[in-house]
Amino acid sequence: MRFPLVLASILLFLASCGKKVKDINSDEPLEAKDFIEAFAERALPIQFTQTDLQKKENDSFFVKSKTVSQFIPDSIFSSYFGKTKDIKFYRKGRYKAETEETYLFLMAEKKEKKAAFILCFDKNLKFSAGMELTHKITETGVTLDGGIDRKLTVIRTRNKPSKNGAFFYNKSAYVYNTEGLFTLILTESNEPVEEAEIYNPIDTFATKDPLSGDYALDKKNFVSVRDGGKPGKLLFFLNVSKRNGSCDGSLRGDMVQVKPKVFQYNKADDHCIIEFTFSKNSVQVKELEACGNHRGVRCSFDGKFEKSHQSRSHK
Secondary structure: OHHHHHHHHHHHHHHHHOOOOOOOOOOOOOOHHHHHHOOOEOOOOEEEOHHHHHOOOOHHHEEOHHHHHHHOOOHHHHHHHOOOOOOEEEEEEEEEOOOOOEEEEEEEEEOOEEEEEEEEEOOOOOEEEEEEEEEOOOOOOOEEEEEEOOOOOEEEEEEEEOOOOOEEEEEEEEEEEOOOEEEEEEEEEOOOOOOOOOOOOOOOOOOOOOOOEEEEOOOOOEEEEEEOOOOOEEEEEEEEEEOOOOEEEEEEEEEEEEEOOEEEEEOOOOOOEEEEEEOOOEEEEEEEEOOOOOEOOOOOOOEEEEEOOOOOOOO
């Protein structure tokens, strides 16, 4: 009888040392730390396949949509689901990188639709970026897998049969950068490249300031401007795709007012300096110092962007 008693004592000791995880589905106030720690730790690599999407989810990992919306913007999920009402979410794990970012993995389903997402929180436990890894495919013979490898490269691979019995494939690789984006670094394919929707990381932020809004040349070349939280400061996300897509770039940051209707991005640890000059219905963007670390070397962020009158008002 001695061995069972020793085993029971060891188990009791381990249980007492365990950290209690807060119930994130309760009505108690939650912090980002509570939300993150409710996801079980996992080792890399982490991969989601069509087989995973066909499995019934365990209710033990269910998380209310109300809880998710406290920390993750709806725009992450709306590109696939459309309206985000009635989506069911399930925790699929977390991984903390040596660079201090934390990656969460979340499964979402609504009726016949189902998808896996990767969500990144920065070292201050603030949501920074998210993207879909894979979703349920109904086409016969087509697969779409997605995950993250040991080098923190996010890889999505799509395979589909061709008419002659061979297979077309499309492989895309992304890495998270400190500007709060998953940046595409590699595409391999033997099929025509499908145009991807550009994710705007500040889309849902407030637009009460008269200068806030969306300014664009087209859907790939635009500047989103949002409230900065105090006078003389605005947030921006700038994206360009020039020379038929051979020169792409994006930058997210703060702009500070230097004179009436003139703002500058001038970060201490970044050689890039950009000036934003606002007029009634447009903004002129000009690089004062080269920003080649944020875009291709054969183009620039320079340009005049017209304000969209369909910009949504965010509280």
